[in-house]
Ligand SMILES: [Zn+2]
């Protein structure tokens with residue numbers, strides 16, 4: 049077994065190495081990066097990441113304007129395929145920057161602190177963690193699935209098995225940020241299939257950012273249709289509804 053000191057030293061060394069390859073300035077405040085764990089984001093900017101505690105739909109977590117609205121319109125209209133959606137914060141500020149650095153700038157080391165951040169949520173017990181898959185095209189371009197990488201850390205922390213190949217993408221969709229409103233539902237419709245046994249399993253579906261929720265609804269739907277007992281969704285961030293229009 050590794051001693052914690054050795055691991056700490058290794059992480060520090062790794063952090064210093066990262067500092068050589070990536071700008072040692074914090075991309076948010078411009079001060080020197082002073083953290084090995086969430087390099088290049090500095091400690092004081094990292095602390096700005098806050099858990100969302102405002103009013104939200106009790107099922108899908110959609111932030112609502114009124115504290116009196118317990119369930120959002122969409123969840124009332126059609127019962128969602130998932131039991132509950134948990135997410136850490138609103139997709140803005142440092143959290144947005146951290147996800148961007150991981151997703152588009154290849155700062156893979158951020159998947160660990162982000163994965164650990166997810167483990168702070170009140171996550172219900174599950175038989176397996178299923179990351180939302182990427183397009184083949186995106187996977188090739190970015191060479192790795194950031195959601196799978198975050199899920200790996202969450203799986204280790206919670207000791208819940210990671211089920212990497214359960215969900216497969218069957219068609220390449222446009223990024224959800226490139227399409228609007230109703231088109232988002234159409235964009236992801238029939239885009240996923242279940243490729244292994246999930247019958248009777250309680251699953252945790254992991255995504256990085258939830259926009260309208262069309263992707264997680266579609267993924268949860270195919271998992272439930274394949275016989276899953278329940279699907280709970282866990283994400284790092286959720287965009288505010290007004291950003292979706
Ligand atoms: Zn900073």
Ligand SMILES: [Zn+2]
Pocket residue numbers: 105106107108109110119120121122123124
């Ligand atoms: Zn809802």
